[in-house]
Amino acid sequence: xxxRRDKRDxxxxxxxGVPQEPLWVRCEACGELVFxxxxxxxxxxxxxxxxxxxxxxxxxxxxxxxxGSFQEFPPPKIPEDPLGFRDQVPYPxxxxxxxxxxxxxxxxxxxxxxxxxxxxxxxxxxxxxxGGSMGVGVGEVLRLAMEHAERERLPFVLVVSxxxxxxxxxxxxxxxxxxxxxxxEALARAGIPYIAILTYPxxxxxxxxxxSIADITIAEExxxxxxxxxxxxxxxxxxxxxPGFQTAKFALEHGMVDAVVPRAKLRxxxxxxxxxxxxxx
Amino acid sequence: MTEDERLKVLExxxxxxxxxxxxxxLDLSAELTVLEEKIAELKRALGAGLSxxxxxxxxxxxxxxxxxxxxxxxxxxxxxxxxxxxxxxxxALRGGLAKLGEERLAVxxxxxxxxxxEQRQARFGMASAQGYWKARRIMEVAARLGFxxxxxxxxxxxxxxxxxxxxxxxxxxxxxxxQMLRHPRPTLAVILGEGGSGGAVALAAADRVLMLENATYxxxxxEGAASILWKDAKEAPKAAExxxxxxxxxxTLGVVxxxxxxxxxxxxxxxxxxxxxxxxxVLRHLAELSALPLDELLRLRYNRYxxxxxxxxxx
Numbered sequence: 191x192x193x194r195r196d197k198r199d200x201x202x203x204x205x206x207g208v209p210q211e212p213l214w215v216r217c218e219a220c221g222e223l224v225f226x227x228x229x230x231x232x233x234x235x236x237x238x239x240x241x242x243x244x245x246x247x248x249x250x251x252x253x254x255x256x257x258g259s260f261q262e263f264p265p266p267k268i269p270e271d272p273l274g275f276r277d278q279v280p281y282p283x284x285x286x287x288x289x290x291x292x293x294x295x296x297x298x299x300x301x302x303x304x305x306x307x308x309x310x311x312x313x314x315x316x317x318x319x320x321g322g323s324m325g326v327g328v329g330e331v332l333r334l335a336m337e338h339a340e341r342e343r344l345p346f347v348l349v350v351s352x353x354x355x356x357x358x359x360x361x362x363x364x365x366x367x368x369x370x371x372x373x374x375e376a377l378a379r380a381g382i383p384y385i386a387i388l389t390y391p392x393x394x395x396x397x398x399x400x401x402s403i404a405d406i407t408i409a410e411e412x413x414x415x416x417x418x419x420x421x422x423x424x425x426x427x428x429x430x431x432x433p434g435f436q437t438a439k440f441a442l443e444h445g446m447v448d449a450v451v452p453r454a455k456l457r458x459x460x461x462x463x464x465x466x467x468x469x470x471x
Numbered sequence: 472m473t474e475d476e477r478l479k480v481l482e483x484x485x486x487x488x489x490x491x492x493x494x495x496x497l498d499l500s501a502e503l504t505v506l507e508e509k510i511a512e513l514k515r516a517l518g519a520g521l522s523x524x525x526x527x528x529x530x531x532x533x534x535x536x537x538x539x540x541x542x543x544x545x546x547x548x549x550x551x552x553x554x555x556x557x558x559x560x561x562x563a564l565r566g567g568l569a570k571l572g573e574e575r576l577a578v579x580x581x582x583x584x585x586x587x588x589e590q591r592q593a594r595f596g597m598a599s600a601q602g603y604w605k606a607r608r609i610m611e612v613a614a615r616l617g618f619x620x621x622x623x624x625x626x627x628x629x630x631x632x633x634x635x636x637x638x639x640x641x642x643x644x645x646x647x648x649x650q651m652l653r654h655p656r657p658t659l660a661v662i663l664g665e666g667g668s669g670g671a672v673a674l675a676a677a678d679r680v681l682m683l684e685n686a687t688y689x690x691x692x693x694e695g696a697a698s699i700l701w702k703d704a705k706e707a708p709k710a711a712e713x714x715x716x717x718x719x720x721x722x723t724l725g726v727v728x729x730x731x732x733x734x735x736x737x738x739x740x741x742x743x744x745x746x747x748x749x750x751x752x753v754l755r756h757l758a759e760l761s762a763l764p765l766d767e768l769l770r771l772r773y774n775r776y777x778x779x780x781x782x783x784x785x786x
Contacts, residue, residue, distance in 0.1 A: 268781055273715050277700035326780035333777065355668070355690045357699060360714045361726055362780035364668065364690045368676040371648045372776040395690075398629075398669045402645040417641035417669070418631030426631045436636060444637050
């Protein structure tokens with residue numbers, strides 16, 4: 191179960207994907223009932239306490255790109271359930287459920303788009319899809335997106351929302367870390383810029399690979415940025431976590447990101463970055 | 472009594488010992504070791520092979536030969552490089568420049584510690600940010616000098632700690648993977664014991680990946696997978712089967728190029744024989760890789776990881 195911070199920076203457990211009453215949404219951090227329209231206007235940030243709600247990949251894309259400019263890439267051909275993994279729920283069943291709940295093929299949505307008139311390749315991860323975890327499917331979507339950016343000489347922008355590697359694909363998930371770093375190396379060789387936007391959560395194998403090696407790294411204000419999740423650290427080491435640990439501000443203060451930006455200003459921030467990167471020739 | 476019946480009796484005896492040890496807080500590890508070795512030998516004789524969970528136990532044995540022991544046995548000369556040149560050093564991840572046969576190379580290895588004090592300092596081989604920043608630095612030294620890189624992997628995983636996060640352990644792991652992929656000479660990884668998650672893959676983005684017969688390589692510990700997916704850490708043996716983390720299974724998946732056989736009973740029962748098997752495999756693979764022109768070496772490396780896990784052929 192995911193966790194998020196309340197306004198005093200404590201961690202609060204929340205449910206994901208629980209159907210909510212259509213017109214009103216309860217903020218899990220402060221308990222306030224918020225009119226859904228009002229929440230939308232506030233970019234899914236609680237108007238009362240400032241807690242960040244999850245954005246679906248589709249909502250995230252819409253919040254960043256020029257209207258109507260997003261063209262999704264076709265889904266890659268991948269082996270489903272490469273290990274034949276069975277826990278309490280067979281893995282193919284988990285995948286199908288995630289697909290139905292999110293309307294996505296995998297935990298990342300990628301395509302061509304324009305932002306402020308700048309053409310680019312955009313990939314957006316979605317935490318609702320098996321925790322935004324990276325298995326072969328996510329690795330393939332990211333590889334193909336980066337190769338498209340390389341071929342078309344377009345900047346590559348990735349929005350990270352991932353708990354890490356996908357357990358059900360075993361070591362093949364771990365090796366997707368190598369796959370996406372390899373694709374990023376090809377971008378570097380071609381001189382194509384890469385911008386990472388870290389959101390809630392940017393953790394585990396995704397942060398320890400593609401999430402940490404962009405040319406420009408922007409953290410959304412409500413982000414959680416860290417290799418190990420806060421509870422894993424507490425349970426393994428017994429250490430008390432300092433206030434503000436693994437927040438966007440923490441990442442900025444420890445030299446991991448270039449900027450911390452509120453959700454409402456992310457699109458403008460991205461445009462500012464694209465302007466200095468210039469057109470790729 | 473048939474062999475099968477004997478095996479069953481021994482296994483029941485071992486289970487009984489474990490129960491006694493747990494219930495009464497007794498240290499019966501010496502007795503258990505003798506029994507486990509007998510069981511392993513018998514299984515081998517029966518051709519049954521060990522279960523994934525049994526291999527996990529073998530890979531984790533505190534008396535399994537350490538990374539440093541292998542380096543000292545393999546390399547007639549070794550000069551250790553210490554420190555990440557930023558904030559510190561890490562005894563859990565070590566490395567330096569070495570000679571192996573006629574080859575000069577950089578060696579980077581996890582060190583779990585052999586005494587309780589060493590184990591505590593090395594956090595049982597869970598390397599922290601300093602370790603991975605240092606590893607990246609050693610890789611850069613190797614690139615400048617034109618040395619191949621040999622990594623020896625044995626870690627439960629990267630260290631989950633407050634300091635590790637403050638020093639960007641995720642960035643350090645990513646930097647190691649990137650540097651391995653860019654390295655302008657052959658890279659070879661050998662998984663000696665536990666190949667735990669991000670802490671292992673940081674050193675495993677190599678041209679060839681070899682595994683000792685009873686080593687494991689996994690995205691998560693069986694206990695971790697069991698508590699997430701079965702909501703019960705006691706289901707770890709089941710999770711170990713499902714994760715396909717043994718050398719044999721990973722060779723079948725094409726993730727591992729060669730399985731280096733261990734003496735019956737495990738690497739700890741005959742270190743010298745294990746070292747010789749590792750030496751032979753390492754020298755052979757390094758010679759094959761060194762014979763390739765650089766552009767061919769990089770092309771093969773890039774193709775290996777371009778399609779890993781997907782339907783397309785790996786080569």
